[in-house]
Amino acid sequence: MNHPRQDPAADACQDEEYAMPCAEALLASSLALMTGYVQGCCDDHRTLMAQKIVQQLVSLSQHPMLSPDFKTMLWNLHTRWLQQLRLDSAAEMLPPSDPPNASLWHKTHEVLQ
Template identity: 50%
Template structure:
């Protein structure tokens, strides 16, 4: 008999069954990786940063996290907030208007 390659409570096709605190931690670490790998002027980078701060807040409040870990997560959240504020507000790029083939009429019928 061949032993299973995955635990019986998890699927083998890239789907994982995690407790909520572990899932939130995994998502936060994935966001941190994405943030670090994104270009500094990337459009999604500020959004990832804000989501990281949010996740760190909820992790610090999670009932399954130890008091020492809560304190560390709270401090980490503060540092992320400071770093994001130092970067300034996200630069919004206005879309360039598409060239029109016809001039618009001044009135509608």
């Protein structure tokens, strides 16, 4: 009887979901959200990601398994992300800027000298 070969990387991902303690999982997801926020190509999701980051940093800063110094650092990060969230929210409320007048753009030369 032939058993299908399982992908060890897929197994590791499944195991990883349940192997991390709560604080580490929350920290890992916060770092993933921060990475997504910075690398994100569409602004539609950035505010939602920033909101979730702020929420998770608050939760982490109150986690009983973390040291007081680490909690302070997390609270400081929370404050910075909260400021970023406010900037993002304010930017969303601004009307979209008009694109520059394309008729004023220079045409490219066929050959550069």
